[in-house]
Amino acid sequence: MLEPFEYGFFVRGFIVAGLVGILCGLVGVYVVLRRMSYIGHGLSHAMIGGAVVSYVMAFNFYAGASIWGFLSALLINTIVRHRRAIGTDAAIGVITTAGFALGVAIISRYRTFTRNFEAALLGNLMGVAPQDVWAVTAMTLTALAIIILTYRRMLFLTFDPEVAAYYGVPTAWLDSLFALLLAGTLVVSMQLIGVTMLVGALVIPAVTARLLTDSFGRLLVLSGAIGTFNGLCGTYLSYFLDVSSGANVVLVGTVLFVLAYLWSGLRGRLGRLWGIEAH
Amino acid sequence: MLHPQPHPFVDEQPLIELRGATCGYGGHPAVEDVSLKIWPGEFVGILGPSGAGKTTVLRAILGGVKVYRGQVLIEGKPLGQRRMPIGYVPQLETVDWNFPITVEEVVLLGLASNKAWPWATRRERQRVYEMLERLGIAHLAQRHIRALSGGQQQRVFLARALVANPRLILLDEPTSGVDIKTRDDILHLLHQLNHQGATIMLTTHEINAVAAHLPRVVCINRTVIADGPPAQVFTPEILGRTYGARMVVIHHGGLVLVAERPHAGYEEHLVLQGEYDAGAV
Ligand SMILES: Nc1ncnc2c1ncn2[C@@H]1O[C@H](COP(=O)(O)OP(=O)(O)OP(=O)(O)O)[C@@H](O)[C@H]1O
Ligand SMILES: [Mg+2]
Numbered sequence: 238m239l240e241p242f243e244y245g246f247f248v249r250g251f252i253v254a255g256l257v258g259i260l261c262g263l264v265g266v267y268v269v270l271r272r273m274s275y276i277g278h279g280l281s282h283a284m285i286g287g288a289v290v291s292y293v294m295a296f297n298f299y300a301g302a303s304i305w306g307f308l309s310a311l312l313i314n315t316i317v318r319h320r321r322a323i324g325t326d327a328a329i330g331v332i333t334t335a336g337f338a339l340g341v342a343i344i345s346r347y348r349t350f351t352r353n354f355e356a357a358l359l360g361n362l363m364g365v366a367p368q369d370v371w372a373v374t375a376m377t378l379t380a381l382a383i384i385i386l387t388y389r390r391m392l393f394l395t396f397d398p399e400v401a402a403y404y405g406v407p408t409a410w411l412d413s414l415f416a417l418l419l420a421g422t423l424v425v426s427m428q429l430i431g432v433t434m435l436v437g438a439l440v441i442p443a444v445t446a447r448l449l450t451d452s453f454g455r456l457l458v459l460s461g462a463i464g465t466f467n468g469l470c471g472t473y474l475s476y477f478l479d480v481s482s483g484a485n486v487v488l489v490g491t492v493l494f495v496l497a498y499l500w501s502g503l504r505g506r507l508g509r510l511w512g513i514e515a516h
Numbered sequence: 517m518l519h520p521q522p523h524p525f526v527d528e529q530p531l532i533e534l535r536g537a538t539c540g541y542g543g544h545p546a547v548e549d550v551s552l553k554i555w556p557g558e559f560v561g562i563l564g565p566s567g568a569g570k571t572t573v574l575r576a577i578l579g580g581v582k583v584y585r586g587q588v589l590i591e592g593k594p595l596g597q598r599r600m601p602i603g604y605v606p607q608l609e610t611v612d613w614n615f616p617i618t619v620e621e622v623v624l625l626g627l628a629s630n631k632a633w634p635w636a637t638r639r640e641r642q643r644v645y646e647m648l649e650r651l652g653i654a655h656l657a658q659r660h661i662r663a664l665s666g667g668q669q670q671r672v673f674l675a676r677a678l679v680a681n682p683r684l685i686l687l688d689e690p691t692s693g694v695d696i697k698t699r700d701d702i703l704h705l706l707h708q709l710n711h712q713g714a715t716i717m718l719t720t721h722e723i724n725a726v727a728a729h730l731p732r733v734v735c736i737n738r739t740v741i742a743d744g745p746p747a748q749v750f751t752p753e754i755l756g757r758t759y760g761a762r763m764v765v766i767h768h769g770g771l772v773l774v775a776e777r778p779h780a781g782y783e784e785h786l787v788l789q790g791e792y793d794a795g796a797v
Contacts, residue, residue, distance in 0.1 A: 388634030403578040451660035452618045
């Protein structure tokens with residue numbers, strides 16, 4: 238049972254999985270409640286372009302992918318603002334697939350790093366390098382600090398953006414801060430989870446927790462815990478099953494989601510049967 | 517039960533002043549050339565049909581819409597310099613009822629939303645419970661906002677607006693979708709707050725049940741049609757211009773009663789009745 242922990246690469250991957258789990262679980266709550274899953278999905282794909290370009294140009298991966306993601310978000314915003322006929326979802330579709338396609342094109346042209354590419358797509362435990370541990374740790378601590386220090390304002394903004402502005406919440410500033418938080422989360426989670434699985438790791442803990450509570454505070458804590466569990470459990474199993482870590486994390490999350498779904502239905506029914514209100 | 521005569525404290529400077537304000541959305545004006553002065557201590561109702569721009573006027577005061585022409589001043593200063601907190605109760609239709617948030621969490625939002633400290637202090641929590649107690653919904657503090665009746669939902673958002681003790685309270689249709697008892701409770705509470713010095717502005721569709729009990733009514737339909745006490749404002753001519761429909765106004769004792777003029781046939785009869793009663797006052 239403890240055999241995988243004898244390998245340095247596994248321990249590294251395991252630590253990263255726990256941190257990525259907390260990070261995705263917490264940030265995912267805001268992504269779901271702000272209905273930004275599609276933009277998260279798109280951005281993670283677009284970042285492949287940035288990752289590949291920075292690889293080819295021997296540029297720092299994190300910087301390359303983050304800048305690329307940030308520019309993609311800006312471009313989407315510009316298109317939507319200046320060509321109103323194009324909806325946000327369509328603009329996301331164009332910009333992010335273009336970035337993804339560019340990455341794919343460069344990869345098929347060079348063909349030298351298909352292995353890495355597969356890792357970036359599907360996530361790979363072996364792809365986690367020592368510096369990734371530091372990057373994920375730094376990002377998780379930053380995210381925790383932001384979430385704690387802006388807790389009330391971010392909740393107000395997420396629940397009721399119009400009224401939040403009237404009560405003096407700096408909405409534009411917090412929106413940008415959150416966009417950066419999301420981009421950073423996607424970048425540091427990419428290696429382990431893979432871009433195609435990222436949105437699942439981000440969204441599943443939040444929606445699972447949503448089935449179990451109606452309070453925002455409890456939702457945030459629960460989602461972070463579920464994310465951590467999915468990350469650790471998925472990574473651990475991927476060692477034995479020889480399945481990509483990203484797919485495993487998402488599959489564990491899905492099982493938990495189904496259980497929560499069944500439980501919430503059962504609880505509602507039992508509650509009605511006994512005349513107790515379900516909360 | 518309602519207090520028809522509050523005591524406006526007349527200052528030299530209005531709390532809110534709109535000077536020929538034209539405001540709207542995306543370049544299209546929704547209200548034009550609105551001029552309005554609200555003095556400290558007043559209790560004002562904004563009346564008008566759907567789409568008249570009632571919400572837009574409240575948003576203009578809160579800084580939530582573009583002001584294309586004219587000016588909006590709070591305590592004599594332009595909107596950008598507002599430091600005074602305003603309690604605001606949005607129209608309930610704008611709330612996301614599926615959002616995971618409890619009654620207590622909603623009311624806490626009204627307190628110190630600028631504070632970095634994420635957890636409520638004991639004093640803040642106590643303040644929230646006092647407010648919920650006062651509104652008779654303390655036992656619902658841990659409920660989800662969807663698991664409440666319309667009247668209870670209205671009180672939750674009222675509590676959020678009141679919890680920070682603002683001097684100015686704006687309410688967008690606080691009495692729509694609630695039963696008669698809740699409506700009277702809410703109006704009673706607002707009159708109480710008004711007597712304690714709060715300035716209150718609300719919008720409403722209800723002429724007889726709400727607007728007629730307020731000391732001052734502003735009729736709006738894309739611009740200000742009339743402004744004054746109900747007895748002066750409620751004339752068939754003004755209400756006709758406000759609603760684009762013909763209305764019958766009946767004065768009875770000190771009360772004003774407005775009825776929509778029904779379909780032809782009854783018309784002659786009602787006009788006579790209306791004029792008879794009006795003459796009798
Ligand atoms: N967010 C918005 N974007 C664009 N137009 C808007 C927006 N909100 C309101 N409008 C338009 O502005 C006008 C005035 O709307 P407003 O909401 O102020 O009316 P109202 O008097 O509050 O109506 P109701 O009684 O239905 O609430 C309407 O024509 C409406 O279509
Ligand atoms: Mg309105």
